[in-house]
Amino acid sequence: MAPTPPPSPPSKKARTQHPAETNGHAEPTSSANGDAGAAQATAASSSSAPSTSAAAPPPLYPIPRKDKSFFKKVKAKEKARESALAKTGEEPIWFDIVEILGKEEVERIMQADGGKGEWVERFPRDTIVEGRVRRLSAHGLGLIVAPTNDWILAVPHALPGELVRVRVDRNERLYSHCDLVEVLEKSEERRDDLVGCKYFGDCPGCQYQMLPYEAQLKIKQDVVRNAFAHFSKLPSSSIPPTLPTLPSPLQYSYRTKLTPHFELPLSLANFRRQHEPAPRRWRGAVSKKGNNGTANNQIEGVDQDELEQLTKQWGLETDVGFNKLKGGGRGILDIEDCPIATPAIRQAMPVERAKVKANINSWRAGATLLLRDSFTTEAFGADLSLAEAVGATAAAHLQAPTRDGGPIPATVGSSEVITSYRSVVREKVESTLFETPSNSFFQNNRSVLPSLVAYVRDAILTARNDPSSTSEEGDQYLVDTYCGSGLFALLLSPLFKETAGVEISAESIEYAKRNAALNSLPSVKFLAGNAEAIFATIAYPPERTTVVIDPPRKGCDEEFIRQLSALGPKLVVYVSCNVHTQARDVGMMVGLNGEDRYEIVSVRGADLFPQTHHVEGVCVLRKKETSKMTVEEVAAATAVQAEQAPEAAVA
Numbered sequence: 001m002a003p004t005p006p007p008s009p010p011s012k013k014a015r016t017q018h019p020a021e022t023n024g025h026a027e028p029t030s031s032a033n034g035d036a037g038a039a040q041a042t043a044a045s046s047s048s049a050p051s052t053s054a055a056a057p058p059p060l061y062p063i064p065r066k067d068k069s070f071f072k073k074v075k076a077k078e079k080a081r082e083s084a085l086a087k088t089g090e091e092p093i094w095f096d097i098v099e100i101l102g103k104e105e106v107e108r109i110m111q112a113d114g115g116k117g118e119w120v121e122r123f124p125r126d127t128i129v130e131g132r133v134r135r136l137s138a139h140g141l142g143l144i145v146a147p148t149n150d151w152i153l154a155v156p157h158a159l160p161g162e163l164v165r166v167r168v169d170r171n172e173r174l175y176s177h178c179d180l181v182e183v184l185e186k187s188e189e190r191r192d193d194l195v196g197c198k199y200f201g202d203c204p205g206c207q208y209q210m211l212p213y214e215a216q217l218k219i220k221q222d223v224v225r226n227a228f229a230h231f232s233k234l235p236s237s238s239i240p241p242t243l244p245t246l247p248s249p250l251q252y253s254y255r256t257k258l259t260p261h262f263e264l265p266l267s268l269a270n271f272r273r274q275h276e277p278a279p280r281r282w283r284g285a286v287s288k289k290g291n292n293g294t295a296n297n298q299i300e301g302v303d304q305d306e307l308e309q310l311t312k313q314w315g316l317e318t319d320v321g322f323n324k325l326k327g328g329g330r331g332i333l334d335i336e337d338c339p340i341a342t343p344a345i346r347q348a349m350p351v352e353r354a355k356v357k358a359n360i361n362s363w364r365a366g367a368t369l370l371l372r373d374s375f376t377t378e379a380f381g382a383d384l385s386l387a388e389a390v391g392a393t394a395a396a397h398l399q400a401p402t403r404d405g406g407p408i409p410a411t412v413g414s415s416e417v418i419t420s421y422r423s424v425v426r427e428k429v430e431s432t433l434f435e436t437p438s439n440s441f442f443q444n445n446r447s448v449l450p451s452l453v454a455y456v457r458d459a460i461l462t463a464r465n466d467p468s469s470t471s472e473e474g475d476q477y478l479v480d481t482y483c484g485s486g487l488f489a490l491l492l493s494p495l496f497k498e499t500a501g502v503e504i505s506a507e508s509i510e511y512a513k514r515n516a517a518l519n520s521l522p523s524v525k526f527l528a529g530n531a532e533a534i535f536a537t538i539a540y541p542p543e544r545t546t547v548v549i550d551p552p553r554k555g556c557d558e559e560f561i562r563q564l565s566a567l568g569p570k571l572v573v574y575v576s577c578n579v580h581t582q583a584r585d586v587g588m589m590v591g592l593n594g595e596d597r598y599e600i601v602s603v604r605g606a607d608l609f610p611q612t613h614h615v616e617g618v619c620v621l622r623k624k625e626t627s628k629m630t631v632e633e634v635a636a637a638t639a640v641q642a643e644q645a646p647e648a649a650v651a
């Protein structure tokens with residue numbers, strides 16, 4: 001029996017406060033549902049919280065009256081956010097909520113709230129609440145049963161078992177996003193001495209720096225297990241035990257790409273708004289990624305010296321970094337250093353920040369900076385150690401990080417940092433060389449890629465050596481779908497007679513072809529187009545074909561799954577940065593019309609992003625010989641199944 005999905009959250013529509021609240025207070029209760037593990041929480045009004053309402057100084061340049069189009073834009077943005085929320089990020093937590101509160105209780109609460117998608121906010125913003133963390137969500141949030149017993153509080157950087165004080169920031173259906181105020185009772189697992197960054201706790205990037213690496217890997221294994229249990233809609237007997245997470249050799253200094261951003265200081269933004277004709281402003285906003293802050297950004301009719309004087313007078317600092325974690329991500333946290341980035345990026349970051357800050361009035365709008373670690377031409381073909389591969393000396397990269405991030409490891413000059421969106425990045429995995437456009441996708445953890453590729457290669461060889469396999473060595477075909485600049489196609493092609501790759505970005509495909517030539521693999525063919533377009537161009541025998549799937553976070557399109565299922569390749573290796581959409585897609589591939597077409601051989605996570613909640617899923621599927629469905633039956637059944645598939649998180 002497939003697990004019954006919990007009731008879906010109705011559309012989000014907040015009503016007034018919960019009756020349990022009086023004057024903005026949530027009434028304290030003793031325990032949740034009499035459960036000893038539930039919240040021992042007390043709630044206090046926002047007045048007892050440290051004040052967050054210090055009056056903001058008036059802007060130094062008057063804010064122009066907003067025209068109607070501004071409000072239209074705000075509304076459109078809000079609508080887009082609402083619809084994104086319905087598909088992104090929030091759904092896995094719904095399964096946690098149902099498991100913690102109980103399915104019947106959730107149904108009762110929703111009825112009591114008035115049903116029909118209406119709901120009430122239990123806690124106004126800034127309410128301070130204390131409670132004990134029950135478990136972690138897939139996104140690393142500690143989940144607490146609220147004192148009202150019918151609501152969950154979700155807070156980052158808190159561990160199961162810990163008693164914490166939190167501040168409510170915003171409400172969703174049946175739960176509140178909170179900021180951590182204080183850990184009152186620490187978990188034995190917490191190791192604050194391991195924290196390797198001064199922004200940890202304030203930056204949204206990392207969730208697990210306070211945990212030993214082994215514990216991080218275990219959490220990710222559970223995330224993969226839960227994703228398949230909840231989103232595949234398969235009976236537990238069809239899902240093998242999740243294997244231990246593939247570790248990353250580097251747990252700091254690994255990230256080869258950072259994209260800090262900034263906004264124009266308010267006075268400067270307002271000044272521009274008043275002095276620039278609207279179409280130019282919009283052009284500036286649209287093309288902000290290409291804006292390098294040096295050319296063509298002068299305001300017509302305004303003397304540059306005068307603007308410089310004014311900017312100095314306004315004296316506003318520009319924050320360059322990532323969205324603040326606390327307060328719902330409003331505002332930018334000024335970040336000087338990021339110890340999970342490679343040493344070359346850490347060295348380049350202050351330079352790029354200083355450029356922005358010194359020339360802020362030459363920018364038309366806020367922008368996202370690009371810092372990508374790339375091998376220098378000299379290092380590109382060279383044999384490098386792991387430390388050298390991230391541009392550091394061996395001694396430097398083994399330094400344990402400290403709470404202040406520690407000194408930036410000395411570099412050995414094998415890396416350079418690309419900051420233009422119109423450049424080329426050089427990468428090397430095993431001995432295969434890759435060039436890729438700097439504005440396109442490449443995996444961001446160089447240190448773990450050899451083990452990830454080795455794992456996929458082993459899965460293919462193991463399936464081939466299976467006694468039930470009828471195919472001959474050397475007579476095998478590979479299709480790499482969502483192939484980017486050719487990572488899996490080129491690295492795995494020596495195992496196959498023919499290899500074809502498909503990718504939607506024409507530019508990435510141009511580079512994939514160049515990479516095939518660069519590595520003397522000219523027989524690997526690449527096609528630019530939607531992933532399913534590849535099936536019309538190949539005539540590979542399905543019983544000798546392996547398909548690698550590595551889609552973006554939203555997973556595969558229904559049409560892709562329909563055509564893949566119709567082809568019925570012998571082996572499928574599905575790699576994904578979103579285990580929830582992956583589990584949904586795998587569920588569709590495995591069971592059609594009550595018939596098991598594929599069996600899951602193995603499933604596990606790979607840790608491409610240590611210190612964060614992200615986990616890459618790797619799932620190997622083998623075609624069942626017993627499947628008797630015709631191509632037409634498979635196509636029809638896939639469509640029905642797609643209709644019924646649960647919404648999976650995309651964020």
Ligand SMILES: C[S@@+](CC[C@H](N)C(=O)[O-])C[C@H]1O[C@@H](n2cnc3c(N)ncnc32)[C@H](O)[C@@H]1O
Pocket residue numbers: 441442443481482483484485486487488502503504505508529530531532550551552557577
């Ligand atoms: C997660 S990346 C994987 C790239 C590559 N496998 C690698 O590891 O470097 C996903 C890729 O899918 C591509 N993509 C997105 N939608 C697609 C579609 N509908 N059809 C084909 N490719 C698509 C993106 O451009 C991106 O390069």
